Amino acid sequence: MFPFKRYGCVLAVSVLAVHAEAQTQSPSTQRAARAPVVAAARAVETTGTADESTATKLPVRRVILYKTGVGYFEHLGRIQNDQSIRIDFTSGQLNDVLQSLTILDLNGGRIAGVNYNSEAPLMQRLGTLRLPLEETTDISKFYEALRGAKLEVVSGNTSITGRLLSVERKTRVSGGTTLEVDLATLVSDTGEVRSIELTPAVRVRLAEHDVSGEVSRYLGLLSSVRQQDIRRMTIDTAGSGERQLYVSYISEVPVWKTTYRIVLPSKAGESPLLQGWAIVDNTVGEDWNNVELSLVAGAPQSFIQQLSQPYYARRPVVALPQYAQLSPQTHESAMVVSGAGRLTGSVTDPAGNDVSGAEVRVYNEAGAIVARVNTDSEGDYEVANLPPGKYRAEFASAGFQTTSVRDINIAAGQEQTQDATLRLGSATQTVTVQSSVQSIQAMPMVSRNYTQIMSLTPGAAVLDAARQGLQSAAQAMELGDLFEYKLKDRVTIRKNESSMVPIVQERVKAEKVSLWNASYNSPRPLRAVWLTNSSPLTLDGGSFSVLDSEAFAGQGLLDAIKPGERRLLSYAADSGVRVEANSDNEPQHVTRVMINRGVMTHYREVRQTSTYTVRNDDTSPRTVVIEHSLYSGWNLASDGPQPEETTSNLGRFRVFVDAKSTATVRIRQSQPSQFTYQITNLTDDQIKLFVEGGTINAQVEAALREILAKKARIAVFSKEVSRRAADIKQIYEDQGRLRENLKALKGTAEEKALTQRYTQQLADQETRLDTLKRESADLQAQHDQAQADLDREIETLALDTTL
Secondary structure, eight states: OEEHHHHOHHHHHHHHHHHHHHHHSOHHHHHHHHHHHHHHHHTSOOOOOOOTTSEEEOOEEEEEEETTSEEEEEEEEEEESSOEEEEEEEGGGHHHHHHHOEEEETTSOEEEEEEEOOOOOHHHHHTTSSSOOOSSOOHHHHHHHTTTSEEEEEETTEEEEEEEEEEEEEEEEETTEEEEEEEEEEEOTTSOEEEEEOOTTOEEEEOOHHHHHHHHHHHHHHHHGGGTTEEEEEEEEEOSSEEEEEEEEEEEOOOOEEEEEEEOOSSTTOOOEEEEEEEEEEOSSSOEEEEEEEEEESOOOOOOOOTTSOOOOOOOOOOOOOOOOOSSOOOOOOSEETTOEEEEEEEEOTTSOBOTTOEEEEEOTTSOEEEEEEOOTTSEEEEEEEOSEEEEEEEEOTTBOEEEEEEEEEOTTOEEEOOEEOOBSOTTOEEEEEOOSOOOOOOOSSOTGGGOOOOOOHHHHHHHHHHHHOOOSEEEEEETTEEEEEESSOEEEOTTEEEEEEEEEEEOEEEEEEEEEGGGOSSSOEEEEEEEOOSSSOBOSEEEEEEETTEEEEEEEEOOBOTTOEEEEEEEEOTTEEEEEEEEEOOOEEEEEEEETTEEEEEEEEEEEEEEEEEEOSSSOEEEEEEEEOOTTOEEOTTSOOOSEEOSSEEEEEEEEOTTEEEEEEEEEEEEEEEEEEGGGOOHHHHHHHHHHTSSOHHHHHHHHHHHHHHHHHHHHHHHHHHHHHHHHHHHHHHHHHHHHHHHTTTSTTHHHHHHHHHHHHHHHHHHHHHHHHHHHHHHHHHHHHHHHHHHHHHHOEEEEEO
């Protein structure tokens, strides 16, 4: 035992700080702060009174178990004067306790110290013995450790007393058999050396008291190994009179497990029974006697620090990948529920003005809230994805009385309108009215096969009556992001024992279906229950078993399901149904051509048709749910089957198949894309390819060819303008050459004759230049006019054709 304040200073300081803070408060403040804990302390019986040298055990009174493998424990009891109390832990709990232990003396006392036994390793404790014995030894090693000790060896009528010199392994032959024996050599007080075989008939006695004591210590240390997992913590208190002591901490515990039973009804019109059980294991060092037990589903952050052990840096351990497929499996929850209904409406004041920002709360039949929205700037609201059923809506806004509307019937795939007029007054006042919408019969949540009327035997009737009378042993409530099942009665679970308690007992909505997905790699679908959690409880994840017709039908796994959420739960193979899937991919083709502002756009799409053929060989009808992959960028055909609900990448399509019948469903999808072309860049060859490929019709072809004709005419004008520009350039070059020649003739005999000739050529060229310039100007004007006409036609051309 060692003082806690030396090795656990952080905890000691925190505990004393709490006590010191309480001492600095006024008496009334102290009483107010301690009131809840004091009241709880008075509700438990006295643990007993002990003197100052005796540690009294403080019992566990409250346990909260979390899904992260952490438990929260509270001990509460009465103490008197300077009393010491004790709490037993396992070694595995110690680090959590050191990290989280909280101690409060609720009636003015103080915590004097906290101690616990720290067990050194066995090898270290064996090293304190004078006998060189190890944790694992045999008779030879034991005798070797006794060398020099005084022994008395008795074999038959022979007795030898002396100090052990040695023990040797010898080989001898007896009756043709070779044997190995231990030969002990002893030296007597008179110096006589004698040897004797250590056979099973030989008795050896330790003749020295201190050696016998060391052997006893050694055996005691070996025996203590069995108890080394128990850590006993002693809390010393200081005070006067009777007081309450409160101790709390967290500890690593086994994860509590959840398992469910889904009992399908044998009478039409009844809802399935969902029964949930929690399995709790007590592996800590204390019994749970008459404790208040709560089970919390969620993942509060928690960790372990090895505060009681030396710290070493550890490299991460990376496990090898596993490729085995897990079975059974869970099924993804829906993102969009096509089979669900919608509730819409508007909220106004008595004068008919819109009430914006009003809160609209929608409750299911069980009283659980399933939606909360606010009206927009025009007083309108919308609540989508409501499973079929009956609901209650509340409308509230500051300055108005709360209006509650009952019996709002939501049908599958339909929209209901419920308007509300708020009366002036306080929001704490509630006006309840009947729904003004017409009641619509909701789609049954069970299949034909599921609702067949079955005769009840007397045994089945008794079972059904018993199930009707069962009640949950737990109260469920939300804890922020967590969910708590608090047991109604106190429980007792001994250490190293387990318990199984009912936490859910609710009627739910469910439909028995067959579920098929191509990833199963089997033509046989799975038997499943399409379950809607119509209870106000959050269902924690776990396993479930299905009972159908008073017999076991299969098992499966479920993830956590919130109130109002719908989930597929598969539990068996359906050997009476086969599904065959085929897919046809069509080549890409143009579906629409649009021309606007000189740009032609081709809208193309790739189409895929998936055909599912469902054969029901059973004598009862089936509702089969086909899970079809929905790819990003692909659209379902609007005139084809639509999924009842959609996950992140799957659509679930419902197919009903009569007994001994076949049904077919074709699901068509398309992937749209588009390509653009500048009309001014199109060529005759491209238009020819469009016509041959069927990507444009006659109207588009005529418009494009007219544009090409005008482009050709403009091209002719451009060519003629360019040709005349080249002629003008050539004339300018010739005139420059002639003028150079005239300069060179100055003062020569040929000057007069050549001057007349060159002058005439220049005159003719000037005449030609004037003509070319006029023609070029006319052609450019015609070119500009044709270009303007083409630009205007391209700008105003607008076509939108579906092929």
